[in-house]
Amino acid sequence: MEAQAQGLLETEPLRGREEDAVASADFSSILSEEEKEELKAELVQLEDEITTLRQVLSAKERHLIEIKQKLGMNLMNELKQNFSKSWHDMQTTTAYKKTHETLSHAGQKATAAFSNVGTAISKKFGDMSYSIRHSISMPAMRNSPTFKSFEERVETTVTSLKVFFRRRSYEEAKEE
Numbered sequence: 078m079e080a081q082a083q084g085l086l087e088t089e090p091l092r093g094r095e096e097d098a099v100a101s102a103d104f105s106s107i108l109s110e111e112e113k114e115e116l117k118a119e120l121v122q123l124e125d126e127i128t129t130l131r132q133v134l135s136a137k138e139r140h141l142i143e144i145k146q147k148l149g150m151n152l153m154n155e156l157k158q159n160f161s162k163s164w165h166d167m168q169t170t171t172a173y174k175k176t177h178e179t180l181s182h183a184g185q186k187a188t189a190a191f192s193n194v195g196t197a198i199s200k201k202f203g204d205m206s207y208s209i210r211h212s213i214s215m216p217a218m219r220n221s222p223t224f225k226s227f228e229e230r231v232e233t234t235v236t237s238l239k240v241f242f243r244r245r246s247y248e249e250a251k252e253e
Contacts, residue, residue: 179249194230
C-alpha cells in the first residue's frame with residue numbers, strides 16, 4: 078500500500094508505456110461529481126485562454142507587418158538581407174577560407190602552366206614553320222629536336238598539373 082502511495086507522489090514525467098496506460102485509463106469513475114465539474118470548468122478556462130492568446134498573437138503579427146511596411150521593409154528586402162548575412166557567415170568559415178585559398182593557388186598554378194605552354198607553343202610553331210619550310214615531310218618534323226623538345230615540355234607541364242592536383246586533394250582529404 079505504501080509503495081502505491083509513493084507512486085502517486087512521484088514527480089517524474091511518465092514515459093513510454095506508462096503514458097499509454099494513463100491515456101487509456103478511465104478516471105471518470107474515480108472522480109467525484111464536484112471534481113468533474115472543477116475539471117470541466119478548468120478545461121473551458123484553458124480553452125478560452127488559448128483562444129485569447131491566439132487572438133493577441135494574431136493582433137501582434139498584424140501590428141508587426143504594419144510597422145515593417147511603414148519602415149519600407151518587405152519580404153524581398155528581408156530575403157536579400159538574410160541571403161547577404163548567410164553568404165557573409167559562410168565566407169568567414171574556416172572550410173570556405175581553406176577552399177578559397179586552395180582554389181586560388183591552383184588557379185595561379187594553372188594560369189602559369191598554361192602561359193608557359195602557350196609561350197612554348199608559339200616558340201615551337203615559329204621554329205616549326207622554319208623547319209616545315211626547309212623540310213616538308215611530317216616524319217622528319219616529328220623527329221626534329223624542336224618538336225621533341227616541345228613534346229617534352231607539354232608532357233612535363235601536364236604531369237606537374239596532375240601531381241599538384243593530386244597533392245591538393247590528398248591534403249584536403251587528410252584535413253577533413
